[in-house]
Amino acid sequence: MNAFANTQLLTRHTHRTGPELKLMEEISLPQARAHEVCGNARHLFALMVAKALSGHVFWITPSWQAETLNPEGMLALVDPSRFTFVSARRPDDILWSLEEVLRSGAVPLVVAEMPEPPAMTPVRRLHLAAESGAKDGRVPPMGLLLTPGDGGAPGIETRWHMAQHHAPQNPCWTLSRRRARTAPQKSWHLQGRPGTWQLVAHGDSQIELS
Numbered sequence: 634m635n636a637f638a639n640t641q642l643l644t645r646h647t648h649r650t651g652p653e654l655k656l657m658e659e660i661s662l663p664q665a666r667a668h669e670v671c672g673n674a675r676h677l678f679a680l681m682v683a684k685a686l687s688g689h690v691f692w693i694t695p696s697w698q699a700e701t702l703n704p705e706g707m708l709a710l711v712d713p714s715r716f717t718f719v720s721a722r723r724p725d726d727i728l729w730s731l732e733e734v735l736r737s738g739a740v741p742l743v744v745a746e747m748p749e750p751p752a753m754t755p756v757r758r759l760h761l762a763a764e765s766g767a768k769d770g771r772v773p774p775m776g777l778l779l780t781p782g783d784g785g786a787p788g789i790e791t792r793w794h795m796a797q798h799h800a801p802q803n804p805c806w807t808l809s810r811r812r813a814r815t816a817p818q819k820s821w822h823l824q825g826r827p828g829t830w831q832l833v834a835h836g837d838s839q840i841e842l843s
Contacts, residue, residue: 652773656685658832659819660810663790664773665766667735667759669750671784674795674806676702679744679777680710686741688772689715691734693727693745696720709826724748728755735759735774738766744777750786751778757788790814798822 653661662668662682670678683690694701704713721727724747731745732755759776767773784792792812798805809820822833 651767654682654685654775656681657830659834660808660821660832662775663815664741664775665763666790667756667763667776667778669778669780669784669786669789669792669812670795671780671782671792672794672796674797675779675793677806678793678795678808679779680707682775682777683715683742683744684710686775688742689717689740691717691719691730691740691743693719693721693730693734693743695724695727695746695748696722698746728759731776731778732758732762735776736762736765738768738771738774740774741772742775742777744779746779748781750780750784753787756786760788760790784811791816 651666652664654664655661672678679692692702701718702713702716707713707716719730721730727745727747728751731743734740734743759778763774763776778786778789780786783794786792789812791810791814794807794809794811796807798807803824804826806823807820808823810816810818812818819834823830824833825831
């Protein structure tokens, strides 16, 4: 008898997705995965994710980058004392540091400011490292890649674009989900001050967020 005929091709087990971090209405990020954030307000999005999580945050930056986060500006959203800032000398060191921290499972969030989107193979390694860091009952770690321009890292779990869209006396940001394995593309407006936003999707009414 053909051995292939005895191979079980179907299973009754349902597909289960991993835990997700619910950032706000309709906006969530799967944990134990690597995500990409682009746009001129990408740092703000990363701070929003940090606010939604408990615990310490590692933030990796290139040593040649002149601009750094301002602790006083962070206070509107998060406590700067929760952050450890790591300076990397080479682009490869950024990815290596991100991968090692994810694999350790020591912190729930690792943010890396990238000079350009990484290739497919490093992204796959980040996913595997995050999955490994979630073992033994630890909080599933999440990696955020902050990339310039419109991003474009292949194989990323989700890609978000956040940009300032201010008007006089009306602070506003545009947030777009440009890629997700389990959700469609969609855009929102965040109006108001950080921490007390109103989320406005196209054709929807306002939702107050704190």
